Amino acid sequence: MAKKEVLSDSAAGPKPLTIGRLAKAAGIGVETIRYYQSRGLLPVPRATTGFRQYSPSMIDRIHFIKRAQALGFSLDEVASLLDLEDGRNRRAIQTVTRKRLEQIGEKVGDLERMRTALTLLLQECEATGHPHPCPIIAALLGVQGVNAS
Numbered sequence: 001m002a003k004k005e006v007l008s009d010s011a012a013g014p015k016p017l018t019i020g021r022l023a024k025a026a027g028i029g030v031e032t033i034r035y036y037q038s039r040g041l042l043p044v045p046r047a048t049t050g051f052r053q054y055s056p057s058m059i060d061r062i063h064f065i066k067r068a069q070a071l072g073f074s075l076d077e078v079a080s081l082l083d084l085e086d087g088r089n090r091r092a093i094q095t096v097t098r099k100r101l102e103q104i105g106e107k108v109g110d111l112e113r114m115r116t117a118l119t120l121l122l123q124e125c126e127a128t129g130h131p132h133p134c135p136i137i138a139a140l141l142g143v144q145g146v147n148a149s
Contacts, residue, residue, distance in 0.1 A: 015056065016053035016054060016056075017053065017054045017055075018051055018054070019052060022054045025056075025059050026062040027084060028062060039079065040060060041061075041075065041078060041082060044063070061064055068081055072100060077100060124136075
């Protein structure tokens with residue numbers, strides 16, 4: 001079992017992290033941290049000891065970003081949610097979430113249409129014999145008379 005890195009000193013409080021240690025603790029790459037910084041999702045700390053030191057709280061912020069992405073939020077939407085992180089402006093949080101739900105609904109509709117079209121094409125392909133052109137290939141080629149839409 002791997003030894004877990006200690007993130008705090010009992011006497012001095014939370015121990016600052018280098019970018020490499022932050023990346024490792026958060027389970028992402030250093031380049032991802034730099035990308036998040038370029039997008040304004042993570043602050044760029046000042047180098048006080050020759051190295052940039054990150055607060056261990058950045059681990060939680062990165063996990064927030066990754067969980068929001070897993071729910072389908074874009075990085076722009078994540079930035080909006082981070083600005084609302086204190087939870088006081090619930091109406092704005094709800095607006096961002098409602099918009100995301102609408103986008104998901106549209107994607108689900110698109111996926112259902114694709115499933116219907118592919119199901120019909122597969123049924124046609126299974127029903128036609130080898131002397132006839134394959135309806136799936138014909139639909140992809142854009143041949144008229146195929147029920148792909």
